[in-house]
Amino acid sequence: MKAVIRNTTVADRLLFIFLIAASVAGIFISREAMPKGSDVIIEIGGKTAYTFALDTDRTFSVPGPLGVTIVEIKGRKVRVKEAHCHNRLCEKQGWVARGAIVCLPNRVVISVGGKADNTPKGIDAITG
Amino acid sequence: MKTKVFLLFFIFLLALPLSCGKGRPSIYKKTKPFMDTLVTITVVAGSDEQANRTIDKAFSVIEQFGDKINFFSDKSELSAINRNAGATPVKVSPDTLGVIERALYISEKSNGAFDPTIGPEMNMWDFFKKIRPSDTAIKKKLSLINYRDIIVDHDRSTVLLRRKGMLMDLGGIAKGYAADLALANLKQNGIGAGIVAAAGDIRAFGLKPDGTLWNIGIKNPRQQSEADELIAKASLTNKAISTSGDYERYFIEDGRRYHHILDPKTGYPAGRCRSVTVISDSGIFADGFSTAVFVSGPEKGMELVREAGSDAVIIDKDGVIHTTPAVKGMVTFESGH
Amino acid sequence: MQLQDKYRIAVLSAYALALHGIETLVPTPIPWMRLGLANIVTLVALVLYGFRTAMTVTLIRVILASLFTGTFLGPSFVLSFGGGVTSTAAMGLTFLVFRDMFGPVGLSLVGAFFHNAAQLTLAYFLFIQRIEAMFVIGPVILLIGTLTGVANGAVSGLLIKNLLKKEGAKIQNDNEDAEPAQ
Numbered sequence: 064m065k066a067v068i069r070n071t072t073v074a075d076r077l078l079f080i081f082l083i084a085a086s087v088a089g090i091f092i093s094r095e096a097m098p099k100g101s102d103v104i105i106e107i108g109g110k111t112a113y114t115f116a117l118d119t120d121r122t123f124s125v126p127g128p129l130g131v132t133i134v135e136i137k138g139r140k141v142r143v144k145e146a147h148c149h150n151r152l153c154e155k156q157g158w159v160a161r162g163a164i165v166c167l168p169n170r171v172v173i174s175v176g177g178k179a180d181n182t183p184k185g186i187d188a189i190t191g
Numbered sequence: 192m193k194t195k196v197f198l199l200f201f202i203f204l205l206a207l208p209l210s211c212g213k214g215r216p217s218i219y220k221k222t223k224p225f226m227d228t229l230v231t232i233t234v235v236a237g238s239d240e241q242a243n244r245t246i247d248k249a250f251s252v253i254e255q256f257g258d259k260i261n262f263f264s265d266k267s268e269l270s271a272i273n274r275n276a277g278a279t280p281v282k283v284s285p286d287t288l289g290v291i292e293r294a295l296y297i298s299e300k301s302n303g304a305f306d307p308t309i310g311p312e313m314n315m316w317d318f319f320k321k322i323r324p325s326d327t328a329i330k331k332k333l334s335l336i337n338y339r340d341i342i343v344d345h346d347r348s349t350v351l352l353r354r355k356g357m358l359m360d361l362g363g364i365a366k367g368y369a370a371d372l373a374l375a376n377l378k379q380n381g382i383g384a385g386i387v388a389a390a391g392d393i394r395a396f397g398l399k400p401d402g403t404l405w406n407i408g409i410k411n412p413r414q415q416s417e418a419d420e421l422i423a424k425a426s427l428t429n430k431a432i433s434t435s436g437d438y439e440r441y442f443i444e445d446g447r448r449y450h451h452i453l454d455p456k457t458g459y460p461a462g463r464c465r466s467v468t469v470i471s472d473s474g475i476f477a478d479g480f481s482t483a484v485f486v487s488g489p490e491k492g493m494e495l496v497r498e499a500g501s502d503a504v505i506i507d508k509d510g511v512i513h514t515t516p517a518v519k520g521m522v523t524f525e526s527g528h
Numbered sequence: 529m530q531l532q533d534k535y536r537i538a539v540l541s542a543y544a545l546a547l548h549g550i551e552t553l554v555p556t557p558i559p560w561m562r563l564g565l566a567n568i569v570t571l572v573a574l575v576l577y578g579f580r581t582a583m584t585v586t587l588i589r590v591i592l593a594s595l596f597t598g599t600f601l602g603p604s605f606v607l608s609f610g611g612g613v614t615s616t617a618a619m620g621l622t623f624l625v626f627r628d629m630f631g632p633v634g635l636s637l638v639g640a641f642f643h644n645a646a647q648l649t650l651a652y653f654l655f656i657q658r659i660e661a662m663f664v665i666g667p668v669i670l671l672i673g674t675l676t677g678v679a680n681g682a683v684s685g686l687l688i689k690n691l692l693k694k695e696g697a698k699i700q701n702d703n704e705d706a707e708p709a710q
Contacts, residue, residue: 070685074626075634082637082674089667118220118231138243139221160239163664186424187218187233187399190391190468191410191434 103141105134106172117141117175127169134173141173216400221246226257226366226389234377234385235400245380249373249387256369259287260361262310269361273310277355280344288348290361290368291341293475297364298338301483301495306338306455310358313453321442323449329458336455363452366392367433367478374474384428391434392478395427404428409522412438412465412506423504423524425470431477435485436466454486463488464507470521471501489513536577537584544569544589545596564640564676570616571636571684576691579620586616603654610650615643632688636681640673 071079105113105125115121117139125132130147140158146166153166153173163174219242222231232249236242261267268283275281283291294307311332315324340353352359366389373387374394384397386405395405404426411422425432437460441450454461467485471477476499484492489507493515496503502515504522512528547565566589574582590612594605619639622630630638648669652662 070631070682071633072629072631074629075631075637075681078630078634078637079674079678082641082670082677086667086671086674089670093663093667116220116222119222139219139239165665185406186408186421187405188231188386188388188393188395189408189410189421190388190393190425190432191408191412191436191439191466 102175103134103136104174106174107170125171127166127171129169132166132169132171141175143173218399219243219246221250223250225250225253226261226369228366228390230369230373230390231388232373232377232385233388234382235397236382241381245377245382248380249376252372252376253369253389256286256372257365259284260290260365262360262362269359272350272352273358276352276357280342280347280349280351282347282349285348286368286372288343288345288350290365291350291359292343292345293368294361294364294479295338295341295343296475297479297483300499301480301487303338303455304486304491304495305363305479305483306336307359307361307364308336308338308341308352308357309363309453309455310360311335311356312455312458313360313362313451314358316449316451316453318440318442318449318451321444323444333458336458338455363435363482364479366390367431367474370394370431371474391436391439393432394430394474395432396429398428407432409434409468409504410436410438410466411525411528412436413510414438421525422506422528423522425468425522427470427521430470430472431474432468432470433477433481434466434468435478435481437464438466452482452485461486462508464492464505465510466506467492468504469496469501470503470518471499476501533577533581537581537588540569540573540577540581540585541588541592544585545592548589548593564643564673564680567615567636567639567643568680568684568687570612571619571632571639571680572687572691574616574619574623574635575632575684575688579624582620583613583616586612606654607647607650611643611647614646615639615641618642631681632685633678633681636684637674637677640677640680641670644669644673 103115103117105115107125107127113123113125115123115136117136120137122133122135122144125134132143132147132153133145135142135144140160141164142158143153143156143164143166146153146169148166148169153164153169153171156164159173159175163172165172216235216237218233219236219239220231220233221243222229224230230250230253232246234242234245236245258264259267260269262269262273264270268281268287272281272283291307294305297305298307312324312329315328315332316322335354335357340357341359342351342353343349344351370387370389370392371394374396377385377387378396382397384399385395386407387394391410393407395407399405405428407425407427408421409423409425411419414420435452437448437450437452439451441448441460443449448460450460452461453459464485467481469477469481469484471480480495480499480501481503484495484503484505487495489505489511492505493503493513496515502517502521503513504518505513507513512524514522544566547569551565569589570582570586573585590605590608591600594600594602594608599605616639618641619635622635622638648662648666
């Protein structure tokens with residue numbers, strides 16, 4: 064380890080620290096800055112295929128070129144329960160309350176966002 | 192050395208925006224099925240965690256209450272009462288006693304337009320399979336419908352149905368009571384604003400984060416398309432709002448509409464109104480009352496509402512809208528109505 | 529020298545492909561953990577043999593790898609190609625302009641950064657139009673890339689040193705051999 068550090072230049076070290084700081088900060092900022100959504104939007108191949116309300120618990124399957132991806136919404140969070148892609152990246156992301164989960168091989172993008180939900184715009188509840 | 196200090200400062204600057212964003216109150220919503228319908232609880236909270244925690248607690252209160260008055264479950268207190276009709280009084284828990292007493296109060300005030308002993312008649316209808324009883328069957332069971340035959344002993348906390356074959360159905364009033372329980376629970380746990388909506392029975396309290404009132408849509412009883420869904424929008428808070436309509440559970444046969452709000456005096460679906468929305472300060476006057484007003488019709492119903500010091504929107508069988516004066520300040524009607 | 533160049537390129541490409549192949553076999557605990565081992569070859573080639581050699585090796589590696597896996601011209605090829613070319617170009621430029629400022633670790637970091645940035649950008653425009661997804665995985669990928677970049681850079685540095693020693697010894701030997709008897 065010490066040998067490695069000795070073999071680096073000042074510029075090397077500065078660049079390293081800068082990149083680490085920037086990416087860590089980026090992680091925190093993106094997590095906070097993501098719009099709080101009330102919608103789960105599922106896109107297949109770039110086209111919006113399904114929209115679900117984030118506040119209603121449900122489990123459903125999303126068809127894709129590599130097979131069926133099972134998505135679960137629970138407790139205002141969404142996750143990929145089961146996917147058939149190579150690296151299972153999407154599954155490993157766990158529960159997501161903001162931002163998105165991407166399954167690149169399957170061309171499936173699950174994002175949380177938007178204000179529209181089951182009730183029409185501007186309405187908080189419906190009686191009748 | 193200087194560069195290292197600069198870098199640390201830079202990282203610190205990046206970290207600043209993280210401290211904002213937490214603690215700003217926003218609206219959270221959650222929906223779960225209970226009591227044969229979907230219950231949605233909306234709260235204004237400072238975090239996901241607070242919202243989830245308080246909403247889940249309120250949900251469990253609703254669940255426990257729902258189990259006690261479940262008409263279709265043998266284990267419920269209500270079923271115990273029904274099984275022992277014409278036999279022995281049944282001891283019940285405070286909430287069950289409370290909702291039954293509330294039902295009795297509304298029955299008295301409405302002269303029987305609302306009557307929880309409607310069970311035997313309700314049982315003969317199936318709105319999903321489109322089954323309706325014969326006229327003879329309906330007439331036969333009418334004698335079992337009489338709220339005065341519910342004997343409540345408040346001190347002993349018991350309820351007795353006087354005659355064998357009587358069945359109590361609290362469906363017309365249970366959701367509102369559950370909403371009240373949930374509301375109290377949310378307030379107890381520190382929530383200052385929100386909505387509890389058990390299907391159409393709604394309780395709204397507090398103000399939204401931007402300081403405005405809650406917007407509650409009123410369904411159009413003769414909705415033709417998606418654009419037509421609402422007939423009016425009510426802006427209010429700290430009120431109970433409840434609707435009874437002939438479009439919730441129904442089927443049409445030979446041009447006639449058969450729906451689930453039966454007139455306790457005739458055993459047939461009440462036909463004087465299409466929908467009634469009652470807006471009240473107290474939950475007690477909202478749900479059971481909307482049923483009572485629905486059955487009573489526009490004139491008698493309006494009287495009931497006025498006596499109770501509440502407000503209402505009544506859409507009668509011809510589609511004509513009747514309102515109490517104060518409604519003008521609370522409700523805006525969609526164009527065309 | 530032409531022949532020696534071609535020979536070198538062939539050998540380097542072979543190493544690059546081999547490393548690429550090995551790296552796909554290694555199970556990674558963390559998702560998105562691409563070790564980028566083939567970049568070691570690119571970097572070493574750049575420092576020892578120049579930009580042209582490095583770029584050629586990269587191109588050969590990317591194209592052959594995709595042909596072997598049957599993904600030629602497919603989405604993963606596009607990402608691989610874009611990432612590889614951009615990072616090699618960036619490293620080359622940095623090496624050219626800032627030759628003495630950065631060591632192999634710094635160059636590797638530059639390469640890793642541009643490789644990931646290029647791939648994220650391509651992925652956004654071609655596959656995932658949702659910018660939110662980019663904001664979420666972007667920083668994570670950059671972080672992991674930075675860490676693997678350091679490791680690769682260190683390995684590259686060692687290799688360069690060793691190879692220089694060998695070359696130096698070889699040149700010495702050559703000189704010794706070439707020295708005719710007085």
